[in-house]
Amino acid sequence: MTRLTGRALRVTVHIGENDTWHHKPLYSEIVHRAHAAGLAGASVFRGIEGFGASSLIHTSRLLSLSEDLPVAVVIVDSETRVREFLPQLDELVTEGLVTLDECEVIRYVGRDGNREPTQGKTGTKGKKSL
Numbered sequence: 001m002t003r004l005t006g007r008a009l010r011v012t013v014h015i016g017e018n019d020t021w022h023h024k025p026l027y028s029e030i031v032h033r034a035h036a037a038g039l040a041g042a043s044v045f046r047g048i049e050g051f052g053a054s055s056l057i058h059t060s061r062l063l064s065l066s067e068d069l070p071v072a073v074v075i076v077d078s079e080t081r082v083r084e085f086l087p088q089l090d091e092l093v094t095e096g097l098v099t100l101d102e103c104e105v106i107r108y109v110g111r112d113g114n115r116e117p118t119q120g121k122t123g124t125k126g127k128k129s130l
Contacts, residue, residue, distance in 0.1 A: 010075070011082050012073070012098070014098075033085075086098075
């Protein structure tokens with residue numbers, strides 16, 4: 001079971017949905033490399049509208065000519081582990097924005113596949129009532 005609490009570092013990679021690495025979506029390559037590096041977690045969020053250094057507005061609205069929507073890849077782990085991962089981002093991200101933010105993790109617990117059903121009743125998915 002993975003646990004992380006206390007001070008951490010969040011890296012956010014802002015790229016375009018159509019950005020690729022060896023004919024594969026760049027966001028996917030970043031997530032797979034973060035996983036291979038043993039980082040605590042990574043998530044990809046797709047934006048509905050935005051612009052970057054090119055000043056071109058990308059939007060999901062109908063009749064728009066742009067389909068290259070903004071994507072944010074967010075990774076959180078200890079500062080040491082995130083900083084060790086940064087050279088891989090330098091290699092992968094040729095256009096985009098990478099930001100680092102200090103954060104505090106108050107609870108991060110991985111799923112334990114060997115857990116027995118609990119005595120308490122289950123509420124919404126993943127939430128248990130006492």
